[in-house]
Amino acid sequence: MKGEVRIIGGQWRGRRLAFHDRPGLRPTPARGRETLFNWLGQSLVGWHCLDLFAGSGALGFEAASRGAAQVVLVEQDRLACVALRANAQRLGAEGVTVRQVQAHEWLETSGTTYDLIFLDPPFDSEEMSRVWSALSTHLRPGGWIYCESSRGMSESDLWREVRCTKVGQARLQLFQRR
Template identity: 60%
Template sequence: MLAKRAAPGRAHGAANRVRIIGGQYRRRLLGFPDSAGLRPTPDRVRETLFNWLGQDLPGWVCLDLFAGSGALGFEAASRGAGRVIMIERDRAALDALGENRDVLGATQVDVCRADALAWLENSRETFDLIFVDPPFDSGLAATVLTDLARHLKSGGQAYIEQAAPVIAPAGLIIHRSGRAGRSHFALLTKE
């Protein structure tokens, strides 16, 4: 018999909590605020993603645009990422990200208050892995995708989650893809 799935925004029945599923912070529950469009990536989808990535990310430099609950960025930090930059503009979500970073002792996580599109446009950094999971149904992922390749290191990867099927722009290829409910997700690799 299949277990009942928790509603979006719930981990083990607790409202506005998300569980880290692997690595050194495994099983830790992180709180996040109610915010419009904030839907943490479900456990099952995160498990699939990190299976695709190979579980551990030793020393990787990661960017979590539209960080929201921080589920993806904290999962990367838990699995050995050397640096994780979380970009979030919502003040309540930003405060929760900072608190969660401090509770975990995740010193490799930098939390930045900024508009994700403006930050990305002005950044010259390159990353091993970029998470693009904007507010659901916002259409922002498509906007980010057009210029994402220049922010990835050679062989770098980007995880995209959105309401519509993911279409790879020039410079990126879809390595793996899937669907969970209304969410489409894909792991893209820089050509």
């Protein structure tokens, strides 16, 4: 293990998540997570969340810590998944499931819908645009999509940007269906 990130709110506040240093892995900093959960509200009790490109799991575990009933962490990297599973076990995170699969494959094969979908792929990849069009079938009415990227995503006929800010090199955006 090379890195750690601290959970900033909820039942596991102050607990640390360990992760392997992997190419493209860039955990959402505490300031970015604080902004996101200020936008959404501090409690996610009963929510179902999908963390595509989970990496360190910072976003998904933060949601679980704040009461999410179910969090699915989707990550393609084997070592990252080993760390995610170890963190889930150490925290006793019964509602957290880790799936080792590419994000677009998960969206193609899963029929599950969510209240909140986190999108935080490696900045130099094309993965955000690859999964963007498939998200509408996985989002519950009134649900949210959180995007973290270097360039940001644009509004469309389907999606409206509700909130946006910049933290360091990352553009943080919150979307809802129109």
